[in-house]
Amino acid sequence: MHPYRTHTCSALRIDDEGKLARLSGWVHRKRDHGNLVFVDLRDHYGITQCVIDVSSALFPTIEAVRPESVLTVTGTVVKRSDDTVNANLPTGQVELTMDEVVVESAADVLPMQVFGDEDYGEDMRLRHRFLDLRREQMQKNIKLRNGVISSIRRRMTDAGFMEFQTPILTASSPEGARDYLVPSRQHPGKFYALPQAPQQFKQLIMVGGFDKYFQIAPCFRDEDARADRSPGEFYQLDFEMAFVTQDDVFAAIEPVLGGVFEEFAQEARTGEARTGTKQKAKTVTKPPFPRIAYKESMQKYGSDKPDLRNPIEMSDVSSTFRGSDFKLFASMIEADDKVRVYAIPAKGGGSRAFCDRMNSWAQGEGQPGLGWFTFKSGFEESLGRPYDNPDDLEGETYWDSDEWGKYEVTEVFGGPIAKALGLERTKAISRKVALNPGDAVFFVCGVPKVFSSFAASARTKIATDLEMIDDGEFKFCWIVDYPMFDLNEDTGLIEFSHNPFSMPQGGLEALENDDPLDILAWQYDIVCNGIELSSGAIRNHRPDIMIKAFEIAGYDQAVVEEQFGGLLNAFRYGAPPHGGSAPGIDRIVMMLAGEPNIREVIAFPMNQQAQDLLMGAPAEIDAARLKELNLKLDLPKLKKGQEPEAGKS
Numbered sequence: 001m002h003p004y005r006t007h008t009c010s011a012l013r014i015d016d017e018g019k020l021a022r023l024s025g026w027v028h029r030k031r032d033h034g035n036l037v038f039v040d041l042r043d044h045y046g047i048t049q050c051v052i053d054v055s056s057a058l059f060p061t062i063e064a065v066r067p068e069s070v071l072t073v074t075g076t077v078v079k080r081s082d083d084t085v086n087a088n089l090p091t092g093q094v095e096l097t098m099d100e101v102v103v104e105s106a107a108d109v110l111p112m113q114v115f116g117d118e119d120y121g122e123d124m125r126l127r128h129r130f131l132d133l134r135r136e137q138m139q140k141n142i143k144l145r146n147g148v149i150s151s152i153r154r155r156m157t158d159a160g161f162m163e164f165q166t167p168i169l170t171a172s173s174p175e176g177a178r179d180y181l182v183p184s185r186q187h188p189g190k191f192y193a194l195p196q197a198p199q200q201f202k203q204l205i206m207v208g209g210f211d212k213y214f215q216i217a218p219c220f221r222d223e224d225a226r227a228d229r230s231p232g233e234f235y236q237l238d239f240e241m242a243f244v245t246q247d248d249v250f251a252a253i254e255p256v257l258g259g260v261f262e263e264f265a266q267e268a269r270t271g272e273a274r275t276g277t278k279q280k281a282k283t284v285t286k287p288p289f290p291r292i293a294y295k296e297s298m299q300k301y302g303s304d305k306p307d308l309r310n311p312i313e314m315s316d317v318s319s320t321f322r323g324s325d326f327k328l329f330a331s332m333i334e335a336d337d338k339v340r341v342y343a344i345p346a347k348g349g350g351s352r353a354f355c356d357r358m359n360s361w362a363q364g365e366g367q368p369g370l371g372w373f374t375f376k377s378g379f380e381e382s383l384g385r386p387y388d389n390p391d392d393l394e395g396e397t398y399w400d401s402d403e404w405g406k407y408e409v410t411e412v413f414g415g416p417i418a419k420a421l422g423l424e425r426t427k428a429i430s431r432k433v434a435l436n437p438g439d440a441v442f443f444v445c446g447v448p449k450v451f452s453s454f455a456a457s458a459r460t461k462i463a464t465d466l467e468m469i470d471d472g473e474f475k476f477c478w479i480v481d482y483p484m485f486d487l488n489e490d491t492g493l494i495e496f497s498h499n500p501f502s503m504p505q506g507g508l509e510a511l512e513n514d515d516p517l518d519i520l521a522w523q524y525d526i527v528c529n530g531i532e533l534s535s536g537a538i539r540n541h542r543p544d545i546m547i548k549a550f551e552i553a554g555y556d557q558a559v560v561e562e563q564f565g566g567l568l569n570a571f572r573y574g575a576p577p578h579g580g581s582a583p584g585i586d587r588i589v590m591m592l593a594g595e596p597n598i599r600e601v602i603a604f605p606m607n608q609q610a611q612d613l614l615m616g617a618p619a620e621i622d623a624a625r626l627k628e629l630n631l632k633l634d635l636p637k638l639k640k641g642q643e644p645e646a647g648k649s
Contacts, residue, residue: 010046052098074100166201178222188630194220206578214239231610240580254287302456307530308475326420350374371443373415484521502537536581
């Protein structure tokens with residue numbers, strides 16, 4: 001017999017009754033029933049109930065072991081009585097007698113419990129991550145992560161992609177975030193950088209004559225944590241293809257992402273993990289995924305990461321307010337030609353109480369408020385005479401009527417904006433955003449670049465409060481046609497808006513002849529349920545185009561040669577047109593697991609301050625090691641009364 005187990009803790013069934021079996025695992029919990037003590041023994045695969053009588057010579061051993069001690073138990077498989085069967089466990093029809101017990105490892109008193117659903121703080125969970133990982137939900141999440149990565153690898157290989165590994169110690173590159181730097185002992189005063197992404201290496205692989213590259217790539221960025229971004233390091237499905245257009249890239253990756261989400265959609269049943277309620281698997285957008293131009297996305301959704309489960313689309317109604325009697329918006333439009341008014345329809349939100357709540361919410365977000373009007377009614381039965389006075393109707397309203405049989409076609413609007421705009425302008429907006437009786441429409445006014453974030457939040461808030469978002473879907477889309485350049489309002493200088501390595505639409509001719517702010521790039525993002533999974537592009541593979549693009553953004557050729565010399569030099573010896581993308585593994589698993597925070601699907605994440613509480617990183621280095629690396633510390637001086645950070649003196 002194997003020294004530790006003949007079966008896992010999920011394997012025993014009623015057909016094994018009477019057999020001798022050996023299990024090893026952790027003490028999940030103990031239950032004392034007088035003459036009998038039950039121990040739930042747990043391993044990675046499941047739980048088996050073990051039983052011992054108080055008369056057994058082994059009873060003192062079992063009585064003394066604490067939860068999470070590791071045991072090896074040998075005994076006979078016994079059928080449970082009908083009234084003790086546990087239908088929630090695969091092993092629930094049987095139990096194992098404890099005829100032999102070996103305590104492989106005794107546990108001390110636990111700082112946090114593994115059994116149960118108690119909610120511990122993040123610091124506690126990360127400091128004792130080895131215990132946290134034993135908990136049921138974390139076991140499911142890490143198992144799901146393994147399955148997702150395995151599925152991606154299989155799908156990419158089946159599609160003809162080759163897996164590569166690119167360097168971890170490389171040169172610093174200005175790619176939008178801070179590098180993590182590694183001092184070189186052999187080259188005093190010089191540093192390696194951990195790669196923010198394998199961007200240049202994967203392009204060099206294409207120049208090297210390979211056709212389809214991918215890797216599950218570790219990336220390192222010294223940036224702040226967010227719910228959907230882990231500080232320090234993360235993983236992405238990095239891929240690149242030679243001799244491709246944007247359409248080819250989309251056609252290659254859509255079946256991979258769509259297939260993975262469909263494969264694991266059963267894991268993503270909304271709320272099942274926490275409520276125990278069985279729900280249907282989520283539906284997934286079928287390829288080809290919808291494509292939305294960046295400019296259209298910003299106007300309709302206020303974001304280039306739209307959640308298409310939310311059906312609300314904003315409309316530009318600036319022309320309707322221009323020259324109107326609603327002086328607040330009209331004067332802003334007159335004073336600045338960049339000012340726009342966006343209308344956000346709220347289906348079913350036409351109550352005064354809802355409109356007041358939205359206005360209060362906006363003020364809580366630091367805004368002056370939200371303008372609005374409601375569409376109170378459409379077809380109304382005749383009162384025997386036309387409405388000849390707005391005072392006949394409750395509140396501030398406008399109306400219109402034409403005789404039609406015994407009914408009057410009556411459109412009634414409520415709210416101060418409707419009163420100021422007048423009937424015709426109000427009706428025009430109502431029809432543009434397709435209001436029905438019982439609906440409302442809210443307005444934001446200003447320069448879109450400034451208010452878009454707030455408008456996007458308002459759109460989400462309205463849809464959430466009115467329960468318009470379907471949690472049973474994964475809705476994908478591509479955001480395309482990003483501007484190549486943007487104007488820095490503070491400096492007045494032109495900058496790259498997205499990815500400097502992208503090919504401009506129109507190539508060199510566009511760079512030489514068009515207004516830089518009108519040039520679009522072959523750049524694209526893939527978005528699912530309002531979360532950006534990746535950015536990508538058709539790459540700029542020609543040195544002359546690259547040098548011109550950087551020149552427009554304020555970099556002379558010498559700087560480009562210095563910072564990107566390896567890539568630029570390679571392009572001078574024949575580079576194929578190529579493109580790719582890099583969907584985030586952590587974000588994909590987070591979405592499939594239904595977790596709100598990315599740290600729930602990473603085995604050993606850092607906390608929000610980029611600290612590894614388990615291993616104690618980052619840590620101070622002793623003077624001898626610093627000398628070996630030819631480094632001296634120049635730490636910031638503490639202000640009076642300021643405490644040093646944890647781990648620093």
